[in-house]
């Protein structure tokens with residue numbers, strides 16, 4: 534038996550299909566193995582087991598394992614708003630859930646250090662982040678969407694005092710968590726234009742940004758400012774979403790428009806960015822969201838606008854992104 538064959542024979546049967554080549558030169562065994570589709574920890578385990586098996590073979594003094602992986606090109610979409618409370622986190626969670634239902638592998642990064650809410654929205658309240666070494670392991674939600682949140686890194690209310698470098702390193706940890714095969718990361722950004730936005734744009738370069746606003750003028754001015762910032766950083770704007778557009782009274786059925794109507798659509802036209810759709814103000818959206826059941830996960834009518842906007846985002850990713 535040649536030494537190469539001896540090494541192959543020493544590799545456990547269940548791992549042998551991953552082995553692409555084995556060479557032994559002057560006591561150094563080099564094994565090339567295929568780790569496609571494996572998450573970071575499974576790939577590390579494969580590397581360890583191959584190395585251990587080969588090191589037991591006579592004449593082997595050193596083992597080098599090279600893993601090949603078809604690294605999924607993971608794309609990032611930032612979901613931003615000019616001001617707080619306009620429904621950015623609700624939109625992010627529902628877009629993620631709707632895209633997962635369409636077959637995409639989606640993760641959510643809750644980078645909203647001032648009001649992290651994805652753990653509530655994705656029914657993972659109280660979930661703790663695990664880590665393997667320095668790498669965080671995202672939480673699996675009930676909706677086929679993984680997530681990590683600033684809220685899992687710091688105690689409520691503490692992050693408000695963070696300064697630039699701390700924000701940058703926390704954001705880095707979330708973005709570089711063990712996302713495995715996740716192909717799309719939706720990032721729930723804090724409102725406005727602060728440290729998280731700058732780090733996000735400079736270091737992680739999202740493929741695009743979705744900006745959400747309520748229809749009234751003041752919110753739209755802020756949203757336009759957020760769009761401006763993305764555009765200055767050469768991040769394409771996927772489009773604007775109008776939230777809390779019209780209110781249908783659950784008691785009398787009368788329709789009203791507490792925040793106006795159509796403002797975001799005409800603002801989109803004015804600044805020449807796509808309009809992605811409109812989500813009505815609906816009590817059911819708030820109660821379902823607070824209860825950790827994103828409307829897009831169910832079959833109720835209020836989930837439909839989120840699904841339509843998600844389909845537009847998917848189309849953008851397939852054609853423009």
Ligand SMILES: Nc1ncnc2c1ncn2[C@@H]1O[C@H](COP(=O)(O)OP(=O)(O)OP(=O)(O)O)[C@@H](O)[C@H]1O
Nearest residue numbers: 617618619620621622623648813814815818819822
């Ligand atoms: N279309 C809607 N109809 C009814 N309630 C909504 C709608 N969109 C969002 N809400 C509610 O408004 C509140 C604020 O929404 P959300 O947390 O998504 O906003 P945000 O922009 O992320 O806010 P923050 O900047 O504070 O994180 C939540 O209670 C949410 O359930």
